[in-house]
Amino acid sequence: MKPRACVIVYPGSNCDRDVYYALEKTGFDVRYVGLEDSVNGYDLVVLPGGFSYGDYLRPGAVAARERVSFEVAKVAEKGKLILGICNGFQILIEMGLLEGALLQNSSGKFICKWVDLIVEDVDNPFTNAFRKGEKIRIPIAHGFGRYVKVSDVRVVLRYVDDVNGSDERIAGIVNEGKNIFGLMPHPERAVEDLLGGSDGLKFFESILRYLKG
């Protein structure tokens, strides 16, 4: 049986279809869920990129207080896998499921480009298909991606170059229980060579491999 994944569609999410495509292509049984839906019964819950609630107040701040987000916190506590990409990462930070803060890029500019990253940690469900230290290339597209570190965190992804002023060039972190992963780059936009690259596929393959044990 295929592992089950759901993609939460918040008002203002705009990478939901891309990540749906990537998950389906990898071999997941995928569903969209809305604000009033349940996230129970899925092996993986994805919070996609976009601009939930127009980034009002702070990116992710309003979405983090939605009922469906509390449901996410509940299944996360049970050990289910949670993946937050870009705005999804911002939401996880606002929920307090991941530590730190994501603030405006140090340049003050929205940055949309392909970047080189180093996979620093492969001992988790989200990057086990990579080699430790592997260099990969996937796109970023964010105005508020400057990671501010306030505690020791488990770094999974690091930018090769300082693209946005993030502390220690951090691009993605996993929680202590290793079931909640947040990253600013967009792996779902790098799943077809025709569209520039496919290094992003391995994230979804890692999750699949982990779930199939």
Place this chain on the structure above:
Amino acid sequence: MPVFKFAVDVQYRSNVRDPRGETIERVLREEKNLPVTKLRLGKSIHLEVEAETREEAREVVRRACEELLVNPVVEEYEVREL
């Protein structure tokens, strides 16, 4: 029930970089030749709260700040009654 009016002033903590503030400061200094040496851009959020007493109203504002309006990891705030 009486209505109380408040302003919540939110600022980044002093050790947190503020690229918008830095840009505005630079323009005032370099383009407008004004002797501005520091500028921090925050938010001012105005609220009206229905409550029996001023203390109750202040408590509502405090909860609003802690539960949504302010991110204590990087921000601090002050409440003013208007």
